[in-house]
Amino acid sequence: SAVISQKPSRDICQRGTSLTIQCQVDSQVTMMFWYRQQPGQSLTLIATANQGSEATYESGFVIDKFPISRPNLTFSTLTVSNMSPEDSSIYLCSAGGGSYGYTFGSGTRLTVV
């Protein structure tokens, strides 16, 4: 299964600023996804990152707040824009699917102050 390198692993940011999170996969994958995990909660899907086209966002998430890029089949970024303390969460990317399940990045722990 694929291996994903996600960075940064953690960051503390000022409200009103933006943070871009990167995920690099060691092989070409068709499907890549971004999740948010709020403190003590489960994972919520933010969007599907589509190569060569706009991301597909889940209900409650919008492109202006969470712009996503997917320039090729091994790389994707998620930007958390105009951050507020409510955005403090762990953000995870994942890739893969099929018989071996999905591989996840190690997560980015974001704290907004």
Next chain:
Amino acid sequence: SQQGEEDPQALSIQEGENATMNCSYKTSINNLQWYRQNSGRGLVHLILIRSNEREKHSGRLRVTLDTSKKSSSLLITASRAADTASYFCATDRAGNNRLAFGKGNQVVVIP
């Protein structure tokens, strides 16, 4: 809407005991998967069971799936301190390719 909504549980067991956790979901699925998460880090895929399977084993893990009841269970046998983690079930709805995660089960194995 989110599927794979297991009752959030916190289990505390002694090393060597078995740990069982459950998961329920609401709609048709293609498969159901279990993941482990250590200390808020990335998730590790444990096991996948397809909708036409009833039971699956992987090492010390045993997963069952009852599609009539829309439920699954994960059994960890002979638990170890290293099994201390949060465990999530996730459903892959038919034709969807997007995972819906349950609330998670926190397991603490006491040495």
